[in-house]
Amino acid sequence: xxxxxxxxxxxxxxxxxxxxxxxxxxxxxxxxxxxxxxxxxxxxxxxxxxxxxxxxxxxxxxxxxxxxxxxxxxxxxxxxxxxxxxxxxxxxxxxxxxxxxxxxxxxxxxxxxxxxxxxxxxxxxxxxxxxxxxxxxxxxxxxxxxxxxxxxxxxxxxxxxxxxxxxxxxxxxxxxxxxxxxxxxxxxxxxxxxxxxxxxxxxxxxxxxxxxxxxxxxxxxxxxxxxxxxxxxxxxxxxxxxxxxxxxxxxxxxxxxxxxxxxxxxxxxxxxxxxxxxxxxxxxxxxxxxxxxxxxxxxxxxxxxxxxxxxxxxxxxxxxxxxxxxxxxxxxxxxxxxxxxxxxxxxxxxxxxxxxxxxxxxxxxxxxxxxxxxxxxxxxxxx
Amino acid sequence: xxxxxxxxxxxxxxxxxxxxxxxxxxxxxxxxxxxxxxxxxxxxxxxxxxxxxxxxxxxxxxxxxxxxxxxxxxxxxxxxxxxxxxxxxxxxxxxxxxxxxxxxxxxxxxxxxxxxxxxxxxxxxxxxxxxxxxxxxxxxxxxxxxxxxxxxxxxxxxxxxxxxxxxxxxxxxxxxxxxxxxxxxxxxxxxxxxxxxxxxxxxxxxxxxxxxxxxxxxxxxxxxxxxxxxxxxxxxxxxxxxxxxxx
Numbered sequence: 001x002x003x004x005x006x007x008x009x010x011x012x013x014x015x016x017x018x019x020x021x022x023x024x025x026x027x028x029x030x031x032x033x034x035x036x037x038x039x040x041x042x043x044x045x046x047x048x049x050x051x052x053x054x055x056x057x058x059x060x061x062x063x064x065x066x067x068x069x070x071x072x073x074x075x076x077x078x079x080x081x082x083x084x085x086x087x088x089x090x091x092x093x094x095x096x097x098x099x100x101x102x103x104x105x106x107x108x109x110x111x112x113x114x115x116x117x118x119x120x121x122x123x124x125x126x127x128x129x130x131x132x133x134x135x136x137x138x139x140x141x142x143x144x145x146x147x148x149x150x151x152x153x154x155x156x157x158x159x160x161x162x163x164x165x166x167x168x169x170x171x172x173x174x175x176x177x178x179x180x181x182x183x184x185x186x187x188x189x190x191x192x193x194x195x196x197x198x199x200x201x202x203x204x205x206x207x208x209x210x211x212x213x214x215x216x217x218x219x220x221x222x223x224x225x226x227x228x229x230x231x232x233x234x235x236x237x238x239x240x241x242x243x244x245x246x247x248x249x250x251x252x253x254x255x256x257x258x259x260x261x262x263x264x265x266x267x268x269x270x271x272x273x274x275x276x277x278x279x280x281x282x283x284x285x286x287x288x289x290x291x292x293x294x295x296x297x298x299x300x301x302x303x304x305x306x307x308x309x310x311x312x313x314x315x316x317x318x319x320x321x322x323x324x325x326x327x328x329x330x331x332x333x334x335x336x337x338x339x340x341x342x343x344x345x346x347x348x349x350x351x352x353x354x355x356x357x358x359x360x361x362x363x364x365x366x367x368x369x370x371x372x373x374x375x376x377x378x379x380x381x382x383x
Numbered sequence: 384x385x386x387x388x389x390x391x392x393x394x395x396x397x398x399x400x401x402x403x404x405x406x407x408x409x410x411x412x413x414x415x416x417x418x419x420x421x422x423x424x425x426x427x428x429x430x431x432x433x434x435x436x437x438x439x440x441x442x443x444x445x446x447x448x449x450x451x452x453x454x455x456x457x458x459x460x461x462x463x464x465x466x467x468x469x470x471x472x473x474x475x476x477x478x479x480x481x482x483x484x485x486x487x488x489x490x491x492x493x494x495x496x497x498x499x500x501x502x503x504x505x506x507x508x509x510x511x512x513x514x515x516x517x518x519x520x521x522x523x524x525x526x527x528x529x530x531x532x533x534x535x536x537x538x539x540x541x542x543x544x545x546x547x548x549x550x551x552x553x554x555x556x557x558x559x560x561x562x563x564x565x566x567x568x569x570x571x572x573x574x575x576x577x578x579x580x581x582x583x584x585x586x587x588x589x590x591x592x593x594x595x596x597x598x599x600x601x602x603x604x605x606x607x608x609x610x611x612x613x614x615x616x617x618x619x620x621x622x623x624x625x626x627x628x629x630x
Contacts, residue, residue, distance in 0.1 A: 006493070010492055290484070295505050297470055377450045
């Protein structure tokens with residue numbers, strides 16, 4: 001385009017100012033992308049939750065247990081296809097900072113309910129036949145360099161005196177959903193139940209059930225909670241996605257926090273770049289007047305200022321996004337499983353770039369309109 | 384033929400009739416130009432002189448379509464510009480007017496070549512055609528060997544010559560010069576005026592110039608004085624001037 005030289009020549013007029021403005025965009029975009037990725041990590045459980053699954057917990061709270069005996073009653077309800085149960089194990093592998101979720105699973109029904117978590121049949125068979133067996137997610141195995149056949153010791157103080165439980169890694173599961181959780185560690189209910197104090201034997205942490213038809217979710221949930229009402233252990237049944245959302249909210253309103261920080265960052269960016277563009281235009285009042293005098297239209301002058309602002313936003317935005325693409329995997333690896341995997345999607349990158357361009361256009365709009373309305377005669381008189 | 388009596392023929396390139404310009408300043412009305420008439424033919428070179436505030440630059444701005452009169456009409460090459468809309472006037476300026484300012488007003492981040500090329504960016508000329516036109520204009524002003532220099536790398540006289548090249552590159556109907564030598568030393572001023580003489584003599588350009596310098600004004604075909612918003616016939620001319628029918 002024949003005007004590009006004019007636009008780019010003006011961009012590089014004040015190099016320090018250009019670097020600082022582009023840098024502001026880059027930092028803001030990096031921060032936005034990082035926050036969006038963290039938000040995505042927190043909400044991914046909700047997004048990927050099975051629409052046809054319900055989670056049943058003790059009405060008193062997630063850390064309270066539910067009798068195993070409830071399973072048969074639940075299974076009898078019309079519309080329930082399969083039921084599995086889990087307990088939180090909470091062991092420590094080598095060091096407390098090596099946190100990862102460990103679940104006690106019901107080997108008979110786990111694969112019928114959690115269908116997206118795939119375990120090769122031969123490995124699953126070995127796991128079922130090994131009471132001290134364990135299954136690790138592919139991401140978890142990669143994190144610690146585990147392979148099938150490894151012996152995994154987990155120190156545990158939740159169930160009786162502190163002791164080290166030894167497990168044989170028999171299988172590695174993968175998740176069908178891109179970005180789905182592959183960070184869990186599973187162990188067998190029978191082995192767990194045999195080794196915990198008798199007072200809590202026969203108790204599970206929560207049930208997960210699979211429905212024949214997702215449309216039955218409300219009816220079945222209501223039937224379960226009504227069925228156990230006024231019992232010693234009342235239940236709270238909700239969809240898996242509601243359960244995941246509630247779990248994430250225990251950490252605070254992450255979405256609100258991220259939205260607030262993101263908004264403040266972009267509003268500040270708008271003020272900074274708007275001011276920069278205003279100064280830049282004011283410095284060139286005479287030149288813009290000459291352009292108008294020799295035949296450049298008001299609209300061109302507006303376009304000219306907007307184009308400059310957009311190019312700054314584009315360069316800064318791309319730099320910030322590029323930085324995010326490089327840094328987020330490194331940051332993700334450094335989190336050691338404290339957060340779900342940090343995934344940077346094309347949609348997030350596109351949204352970031354779109355917002356950058358929007359802020360760029362908005363920052364150039366007022367100075368651009370001012371330049372557009374500039375009277376040549378007045379401007380030349382000021383030169 | 385240059386006339387100030389309003390009796391110029393239909394062939395005049397620039398025809399001004401009953402031109403008034405009034406400004407409001409703090410509620411007070413200031414009449415800068417009062418019923419001004421002017422006829423300028425193609426190839427004429429007119430200098431406007433007068434004390435500060437006499438309306439010289441205002442007249443130039445009106446003739447160049449940068450400002451609109453309070454009353455009266457301006458016709459250039461058959462186009463009456465007084466009632467043109469803002470955008471139409473902008474397009475008209477691009478086609479018909481070449482501006483030469485006292486402070487050069489070159490864009491500092493563009494080379495001499497790129498500054499001269501600016502008016503041509505508004506045309507449909509191809510890149511190679513634009514290059515040819517720019518090279519020709521820079522050759523005319525004697526700066527063909529400086530086309531890749533930035534304004535800061537040129538002297539004041541050279542900068543003004545680049546401005547002249549920018550003004551003539553699109554071959555406008557006439558040139559308007561506002562104190563073209565006002566910021567130059569005598570030697571550079573002489574060089575610039577020699578160039579303007581050449582544009583008139585060799586290329587038959589029509590030039591209307593505002594100046595404070597009588598030496599510079601003396602090079603014009605006719606010097607017209609503006610006093611209290613009225614044009615008064617000049618004292619010296621290289622070409623006949625018609626005032627009140629007298630040659």
